[in-house]
């Protein structure tokens with residue numbers, strides 16, 4: 001198959017490209033390198049371009065004849081989205097319109113979308129099924145909700161079918177050590193705690209210790225990036241065999257608190273580091289845990305890496321490699 005991967009130079013997209021390449025698919029990555037890295041694209045060709053460039057997208061679609069699109073490209077920081085909402089509405093919502101228009105024009109009818117648990121907002125139940133009404137609480141979540149809506153309406157009025165995967169907390173790195181998380185600035189807990197363990201940060205900050213959870217800190221469902229990519233491969237097979245449009249949660253169905261992650265990073269790395277306890281961040285729900293029974297039942301997804309120590313170990317190996325290549329001093 002020939003597959004367009006937008007955002008394929010980024011964290012999750014680059015793992016996708018590697019797995020697709022290993023399976024012998026032809027891949028074209030479309031990425032503006034705003035947060036991605038040229039050297040993370042291990043297979044296929046890289047076209048440097050922005051999703052807002054509809055003309056460029058059309059030329060690419062006309063030339064390549066794609067069988068499917070996997071759309072990772074987006075802006076991903078909740079905190080930044082609160083400061084720059086229009087940037088998020090433009091990049092995550094408006095830009096998918098260009099991609100969908102190109103799909104319709106060139107009859108590419110199979111589309112996989114990177115959605116997020118942030119569409120659920122502050123849910124009142126846990127674990128969360130896909131049936132819970134979506135009520136985002138920040139521009140990032142709203143921008144992804146808008147994209148999901150555009151997909152739903154487009155698929156109702158055309159031949160296009162899509163799978164929207166609502167990722168919970170993607171974590172970990174390529175088990176072979178070739179790829180991993182390289183966000184700048186990094187906002188995710190596991191790489192931040194690992195950097196504190198490596199001594200390249202002064203410590204790690206805990207936002208809120210008075211939540212209504214067993215140890216007072218927020219609980220999240222961490223999913224290894226490899227299992228997330230497996231979900232995409234199953235979604236691709238499903239669409240290619242004519243499956244209808246679906247939305248699936250991607251998480252393991254169990255959560256770890258911030259304190260538990262800090263302890264797990266200490267255990268796996270064997271290093272002590274400072275923890276700074278501070279106030280809550282706005283819009284952080286106490287629990288975000290996926291009920292993933294739908295994807296397990298309908299796509300036959302069986303996670304292979306559901307082990308927090310393994311997730312942290314792969315991320316740690318990656319961070320050690322990264323810090324030996326580009327020594328950095330990170331600040332709190």
Ligand SMILES: NC(=O)c1ccc[n+]([C@@H]2O[C@H](COP(=O)([O-])OP(=O)(O)OC[C@H]3O[C@@H](n4cnc5c(N)ncnc54)[C@H](O)[C@@H]3O)[C@@H](O)[C@H]2O)c1
Nearest residue numbers: 007009010011012031032033034035036050051073074170
């Ligand atoms: N990382 C997570 O835990 C997580 C959780 C939920 C959802 N997601 C979603 O998964 C997707 C990938 O996330 P990631 O962590 O790999 O992020 P990332 O920042 O590492 O990757 C995003 C990629 O998209 C590219 N990009 C951004 N805007 C673009 C544009 N306008 N045109 C072309 N390329 C553009 C960037 O250069 C980068 O390579 C995103 O859609 C994100 O919202 C991620």
